[in-house]
Amino acid sequence: MRDAQGGIMFTESNSLLRPKFGSLLHSDPNISSTTNEDDYSARNSSASAASPAYYDRSPMSDDTNSPYTMSPWNQASSPYTKSPWSRSTVTPFDENFPPNGLIGSLVREEGHIYSLAATGDLLYTGSDSKNIRVWKNLKEFTGFKSNSGLVKAIVISGEKIFTGHQDGKIRVWKVSSKNPSVHKRVGALPTWKDFIKSSIKPSNYVEVRRHRNALWIKHFDAVSCLSLNEDQGLMYSGSWDKTLKVWRISDSKCLESINAHDDAVNSVVAGFDGLVFTGSADGTVKVWRRELHGKGTKHFFLQTLLKQECAVTALAVNSSASVVYCGSSDGLVNFWEREKHLSHGGVLRGHKLAVLCLAAAGNLVFSGSADKSICVWRRERGVHTCLSILSGHTGPVKCLAVEKDRESTNSDRRWIVYSGSLDKSVKVWKVSEQAPDLQQMVAMQQHHMPEGYPPQSFSSPAIMSQNERQ
Template identity: 65%
Template sequence: MKDSDDEGAGDGVNRPHTSNNLPLPAPHSDPNLQFSGGTDDESSNRDSSSSATGGASPGYYSDYPSSFSGECSPYNMSPWNQTMASPWSHHSEPAGLGGGPPTMAPGTSLISSLVREEGHIYSLAAKGDTLYTGSDSKNIRVWRKQKDSGGFKSSSGLVKAIVMSGERIFTGHQDGKIRVWKVSAKNGMHKRVGSLPRLRDFLRGSLNPSNYVEVRKNRSALWIRHSDAVSCLSPTDPAQGLLYSGSWDRTFKVWRISDSKCLESVVAHDDNVNSVVAAFDGLVFTGSADGTVKVWRREQQGKGTKHTAVQTLLKQEHAVNALAVSAVAPVLYCGSSDGLVNFWEGDRHLVHGGVMRGHKKAVFCLAAAGALLLSGSADNTIFVWRRDCGVHSCLSVLTGHTEPIRCIAVVEDNGENSSESNAGDSAGGGGSSASRWIVYTGSLDKSIKVWRVTDEAPDPLFHGSGDAPQIFDRYPGDAFGASGSTTSFR
């Protein structure tokens, strides 16, 4: 059954908060886009932004439309426009970052650049040879084998997150909504099949005053609907069938995919939730603009769930922008606005393992693949890190974007997900046993770059020092090592 994008309601005990808001750019039209069934009944001028910037701004529920000029683009007005000086901004440029050739390991190369003038790229999701890209044009573009294959759009809401679970595609938007899409078996077109929460839940829940919570002074809303931008999404494995959504309203919510029901809403942080990751052993990790990383344990409670905070891994002044979990070991990575990547190790109780230094500006996105971790930054670079026996090394620095890297997606290179499947084989070593990956990086320069990355590197660019090989305190071109940062853990 197809639902409209109206608000919904459900059962739960935790209540959300909200943050401040911004307007959206004017709607973008594209004759090649597919228009889904159903309507979005909210004004496209409603938008959100980080409360981390401080001060008052037009509310999410504002009835006054706004327009954009060049000075107030989504990037310039967003919390990702980090202008703070990095602790190591005085260092010399690494090789490849000052106009020279990129510093990349053998077998790693740039395959292609996908450009369509639709706006800044904020989200990516890849599966097989298909790539979905989201931008501030409200469009979701579809690429197959790196060729434009059309797209689909909603009538409002910058696309901040895209994930896939089974046959469904979930998109998180700046207007606080989660939209659900499916590919038609008849014609291959994408069709919106619902939204989270559902209209029926909204109608049922709106009759009960106890389902309303205060989201700002003198303003209330149904608790199962995010009252600010949906910043991140994370599905569990199909057996569990859950979807987590994090928002700038400071909450994360738990959805049951089978019936689109909201099971729980958790007030998780004192500021925007920028990243949520459903991980191993029933653990869920959240990172926030309040500078903390928290660990939550999921337990079944009747037909619903109950999440309990069990550990605070990080507490600092700098915003946490991204989290990622290793695919081959119980390791959590955290990228933050000070340019650092912290990591923790352990099955049930995580212990701080070290800090990976190298980026000169804020780290906005992370992606894990096999033994690799990729980090994208406001310094316009992507670093490729490899974990080997608990020790991390930087294999490559990928350069080519001209604006901050906002998102990364990775799929295994099986020779079918590239329009140049045979390209780079010689560089990759032919019969080498090294794993190879296709990496997509989206940037505020409005482009997506496609890389072939290998985890084989005989001479890592970054090396540990002394008795703490996991603490990386230097990068190419830096003869002395980056100065340490003051960070408290508990």
């Protein structure tokens, strides 16, 4: 079987060998070879001890332990250190505003940004400071603190905000009805009542490590990812404890716990047709199907989409086009298409280092990377083209969130993209689906430049390449 470059689907029996992430880190002098595992949230397999520099198991507890303290990313000369936030001089309503560009930056020097969630005009940001900040119209609106450690995931369902943490806890918050700037913690998953009730029965304990048992309804390691299926009233959580758990949102009850992978689950996303996708540090992407089971539902393993040596770090689903995207620590984005029975569609090659986050909206997919950039890809008639490379972060891009722009129309769909980084900032971008792609921009620039003037280099040939197909 050929690898992804030949367009053939991966199989269990023929895994693709790629360079380990530890070796990739050394290609960028700005990334420390002693980077802590929390910086990339993709824990490596215990069987892959050849790259211990990347997968140190001790969690980052504060900035003093951060590899970025002495890094060029964190210099006192940063223009953001003098202000709690900064804005670009270009407004989103400027007629000359470029189709794809930076609106502004949100900076609060208290921690690296690990998670984002956007709803309406509010943006929630989670960091390793244990604080969740709330931003409104590019200004800090409010915030609240959790004692549960680094905030690795945030999702919003109606009035409830769920946060997943380094210590294995999932917290539930609500906005105060009397004061919208006040957020109150209203519970946790599992609930205390369910925890006590389950702890009574010995059959509810499972072996999680040698000589250690734990309740099956509770994660015993970092909660790395959360995903919602609001139509079914379900939430999915993935953890470094290798399990996928299914929760009923209405009463916070744990319905299932699935031993999903051989190593840490780094990403989970609820998709189309009752499918759920999980990606892991064991190098696999697995598909789970929700089916009726008695009076409720149960999830069954369906297939493995990918099996490779390097860690799977991010997943995203374009529900309208029914495409699944997978980012991994080798810098590649693989994808699969429903219309072709989830066969492998190709590879997007736009990054020099690990892909750490993905987001999909409309005909676009966004990939954020440890190389500090965000690639914007447009899918047309099954072919992906790189529209833009959004540059400006001085640290790895760790998380993404996308909201429809208020100026968006059917003929010109526009999106507001939020990117969180380990440079402690969140950047806000405006992206249009009708923007010219990189090749068109280069051609236009060369057309308008005076004769003999050297054109700006927009990208490397690798970034310009389209997906490879069968």
